[in-house]
Every structure is written in C-alpha cells, then in structure tokens.
Amino acid sequence: MMLAAGIASFNPRLLAAPTGLISKKIPSSNEPLPVIGMGSWQTFDVGNDEFALPVRLNILKTFFNMGGAIIDSSPMYGNSEKVIGYCLESLKNKQALFSATKVWVHGQWMGKQQMKQSRYLWGVENFDLMQIHNLLDWQVHLPTLKEWKKQGKIRYIGVTTSHGRRHTELERILQKESLDFVQFTYNIIDREVEQRLLPLAAELGIAVIINRPFQGGRLFNYVKNKKLPSWTKEFDCENWAQFFLKFIVSHPQVTCAIPATSQVAHMQENMGACYGRLPDAKMRQQMIEYFG
Ligand SMILES: NC(=O)c1ccc[n+]([C@@H]2O[C@H](COP(=O)([O-])OP(=O)(O)OC[C@H]3O[C@@H](n4cnc5c(N)ncnc54)[C@H](OP(=O)(O)O)[C@@H]3O)[C@@H](O)[C@H]2O)c1
Secondary structure, three states: OOEOHHHHHHOHHHOOOOOOOOEEEOOOOOOEEEOEOEOOOOOOOOOOOOOHHHHHHHHHHHHHHOOOOEEEOOOOOOOHHHHHHHHHHHOOOOOOOEEEEEEOOOOHHHHHHHHHHHHHHHOOOOEEEEEEHHHOOHHHHHHHHHHHHHOOOEEEEEEEOOOOOOHHHHHHHHHHOOOOEEEEEOEOOEOHHHOOHHHHHHHHOOEEEEEOOOHHHOHHHHOOOOOOOHHHHHHOOOOHHHHHHHHHHOOOOOOEEOOOOOOHHHHHHHHHOOOOOOOOHHHHHHHHHHOO
C-alpha cells in the first residue's frame, strides 16, 4: 500500500496537515492525497437556502480542519459548484484544497465554456483535477483536457463512471489513453471493480477515486440498530461510516473515497476514517464475510 503519512513535509498543500492523517500518493506525480475527500452531489445543491448554507460552510470548515483536501463536484450537480465557491470564499482554512470537477456536456466549444464557468463558480484560477463525467463525449473533450494540462490550466486529468456502468469501455480508455485519475463505484456490497479495473489502474499507474462509498447512503440501512463488532477496534473504527470507508481505502489500489454529506456530525465521522489503523487483508476478508 502506498501510504504517505510521513512525507507531508515536501508538499506545501499538506504542510499544515494534522498529525497522523492517512494519505496515499497519486502515481503520476507522487503527490500525497488524504484518503478521504468529499463528494457534493445533492448535498451541496442547496441554492440560496439561508438555513442550509451556513451548515454547508461548517461542513467544509470541519473537512479542512480535519485534514481534508479533495472536493469532487460537477456541473451536473445543480447549484453545488456555486455553493462550494460561496463556502471557499468565506473559509480561511482551505490551503489544502484539491479542486476536482468534471466536464459534462456535448461538444468541444461547450466543454471549454463549461470548464471556464466552473472555474468562475468555484472561484479558483485553475482546477487540480478535471474529469470527463460519465465518459460523456470523451473523445471530444480529452484533447482539450490534454491541451489545458500542457498549458498548466489543469494539473491532472481523468474520467468517471458509477453504478458499475460502461466498465468494458472504461477499461479500453484506460489502456489507450494517458490519464492521471479514474473514478468509479466501489463499496463493501459492490465489489465488481476488484476483478479488473482496480488491478488495471494499479498496473497503469492511475490514481483511483471511489464514488458512492455508502452506496448512496443505503449501506446504513443494513446496519440500523446493529452494534459494531468488537474486532473493528483492531483498526480503530468508531462507527459504521468508518467501517465502510476504511474497508474501501485499505484496498491497496484505491487512492481515496469521496463520501457526500449534508451534516457536520457525519463529516466528523467520515474524516475520522483518515486516522488510526486500517484493516489488513485478513481483516478485510472478515469485513466482507460479516456482510455475507
Ligand atoms: N459518475 C460520477 O462521476 C459520479 C457518480 C456518483 C457519485 N459521484 C460522486 O461521488 C460522491 C459520493 O457519492 P453519493 O453522493 O452518490 O453517495 P454516498 O457518498 O455513497 O452516500 C451519500 C449518503 O450517505 C449519507 N451519509 C454520509 N455520511 C454519513 C454518515 N457518517 N452516517 C450516516 N449517513 C451518512 C448521506 O446522508 P447525510 O447527508 O444525512 O449525511 C447521503 O445520503 C457524489 O457526491 C459525487 O461527488 C460521481
């Protein structure tokens, strides 16, 4: 496993990282990234809601205070990018931000306009990571992403999918194109990517972002009113969220997971998975068997 907890000192982004924060390296650059990031589908699509906005601000404040860096969004997520931009503008503790969004539109010109609009909405000069959302018009957008990367307008490029969709096509793209990141779904009850995509990404040196780490929240229904088994103490697990997240990020080929939440208390639980021990291979097997 490419853990990088001890090497934060060479990276200005992580200079102020809390002690003990678990990070992994992005293979194409060796830059460390904390293993838990934040997704923003639905949870940050709150428009101008005067009650919801301060909560989102606190969620992001907590995220950065606990060592968070990567925030994932998309023009597909309604007002989420605008709300992220609003929060970032007000926050003082955002030095570690690793901005990741997506292009999600047909056509080269439209793609460029959309990416410029995203920069404006987030209030960032350049994105750290630009991904092609659900592979939409990827043949058209990839040359733009490569060009923008060359020009220094984007640091990393990638593609996404979810719900197990279009994995065969994704495999072909990973093999043919030179990408820094890939994003897809993986969690304790959806483990198909263990067979081909995760080993392939490792072989090709591509960083892996995991979406839907809680299966859209449904994993919590399986454990309602269930106490954590005592053996979970062996990997410093304090709640079910950490059980699910530590299962994912302990996979040697996963770089980070991006759970989404609309609650500060949940952000605290989720970021807690960035600390303490991770389950080893034997313990991971026990976790799988527990879920039958
Ligand atoms: N194709 C793509 O590119 C693609 C597709 C899907 C997703 N994504 C990205 O991946 C992110 C994550 O996926 P997702 O949002 O679909 O699902 P998810 O992160 O698996 O689940 C989110 C749900 O889990 C709940 N939750 C979060 N933390 C919790 C905790 N500690 N305890 C109990 N419940 C908790 C949230 O409810 P509360 O709000 O109550 O906490 C929310 O309902 C997205 O937001 C998006 O950024 C990308």
